[in-house]
Amino acid sequence: MSTIKDVSRLTGLSISTISKYINGGNVRAENRSKLDEAIRALDFKVNPAARSLKTNRTMTVGILLPALDVSFFAQIVGDVEARLFKEGYNAYICSYDHDPVQELRKLSFLLEQQVDGVLLVAEHVSADQLMALPALRDGRTPLVLFDRRVEGMAADLVLVDSKEICRFAAEQLLLKGHRRIGLIMGPSDISTAWERMTGYRQAFEARGLPIDETLIRQGDYSTGAGYQLLGELMDLPMPPTAVFTTNHETTLGAITAAFERKLRIPEDLSFIGYDDTQLTQIISPPISIVLQPAGLLAAEAASLLIRRMRGDREGFPHTAMLEARLLMHPSVATV
Amino acid sequence: MSTIKDVSRLTGLSISTISKYINGGNVRAENRSKLDEAIRALDFKVNPAARSLKTNRTMTVGILLPALDVSFFAQIVGDVEARLFKEGYNAYICSYDHDPVQELRKLSFLLEQQVDGVLLVAEHVSADQLMALPALRDGRTPLVLFDRRVEGMAADLVLVDSKEICRFAAEQLLLKGHRRIGLIMGPSDISTAWERMTGYRQAFEARGLPIDETLIRQGDYSTGAGYQLLGELMDLPMPPTAVFTTNHETTLGAITAAFERKLRIPEDLSFIGYDDTQLTQIISPPISIVLQPAGLLAAEAASLLIRRMRGDREGFPHTAMLEARLLMHPSVATV
């Protein structure tokens, strides 16, 4: 690797002049061309370690997720990474594999690595645990919580209004005359799962309708769970006339189970799923889905984090609450 | 952030002694406890930039993928990241979003970041382009190619023997009497897609059986493509009696399409899919699948890369060719 010193030798200019030029400073036109040529010839690249040592900025961010193979996160994280990259940031993308210990350990490790900022999809970590980390407590390293809250934590937040869209979705089913509506939800200690269930409940409560608790099934948000729980619902003595699945994987599993059972949608079962999938659009009939604004979420998370890393503390703690949409398709019948 | 200097002030020991201790050197028992306490009290952490500057090692690796939301890669990358992390390496995980320009740009960028090694799932990049990168050409930065070859590139390789397992899978279908076997393959410029197709062909050729080219359908490896192409196959005047899908997403789409069309598996259509999915195991009947050894692949890739990063050049270029398995389930009938 060549260094500024090499460029200096080749051009006769001083190291400090060259450094300034590299960082956007001005040099005489003739020197500029000399430098450009030397830099190209030597394939000179700034040594990021040396730069970090001086500037105290690494131009890296940590993105910490419960898992990489959850499609919603996989989709978002690629987008966030691209946006950060465009601004010169490199992303350490880590999974803690739903493990509470790893969650905290990897977060600490990222902070030790001196990342300039962290985007976290939290699962088990508490506000106390977060505030015990010096870099976070002192606000030295900006943290943006993504998709899920951490109770009692004053932090920037990028969320989807899950409760409202789920209330709305359940309401649509009620309006179509459905009363027995199956809900396939996720682990209730995940804030979004809880909110989605709450929205569902609110739709019933707003109309003074009773909720049959046997129709609310909790799984682990996996495809297998979706498949399994749809089966359980349909095997009830009084099966639901509609079902609402609350994430992508679960939706896929439930659709498969419904098709396998030769249930006609919507004649035998009305269906509202969650998150876009190429599949829900093209199967027949197209499945109504709750569509989370993945692109906007990624953009919001990236730009908020970048703002903070640039030192702009305005409006902290900021909550960006984005709206999801319900795409209604013929998968819902009137009863 | 506290530095060694702070620890030095607090303990009275010299900076170099402390550095040595941090890096596994010996100090007198009494000093050891003094140090441990001071380090804890100050929450001292080594500054990685400073360390890198001296050691020329960043303890980071780059993992560059065509996309993060392809389940096979998502699964593997999490695993590889975990293994590298355990050895003290941090991973920059990047997607180039199937874009040839990004593919090369991000690779260059990772190398500029002075990563100690790179794991690459290549798509468009050529051996020439790779060898044009100084860090790779000089062997300064070890590169491991994962899952896909780059023609003419002398590099460490971690692959699955796709051709053989696909030949074997097609052979099983032939042995059961199938002659019209649909193949849903991926883009033919991806080496694995080509190999999977070649295996399929070899099974026919080995028996001197003709291949109906209309039964070979090429898609983009997406769920939507799987759905779409299965439909096309079944809409043929003479539809196949069996279908072989060659990646996870495609399998999911094709199963959905089959179920939607109320095709009975295996009575109406025999089915062999690809890659493990919770779903293929539990639907009825369970779907026969080609199972790639994801865990082994991740382990092999990580350990090979680590060996290289530690300076062990033995057996370069090494090709690790792992075997996939065919899990036969009742989704295949005898005709």
Added chain:
DNA sequence: TTGTAAGCGTTATCAT
């Protein structure tokens, strides 16, 4: 076992 001192490649201050 411990300490001294040089230097990794850059940025930043202060002259010129």
Added chain:
DNA sequence: ATGATAACGCTTACAA
């Protein structure tokens, strides 16, 4: 506009 020089926090001969 350019250059000399002192850090940044660490590792590593080399000396003690």
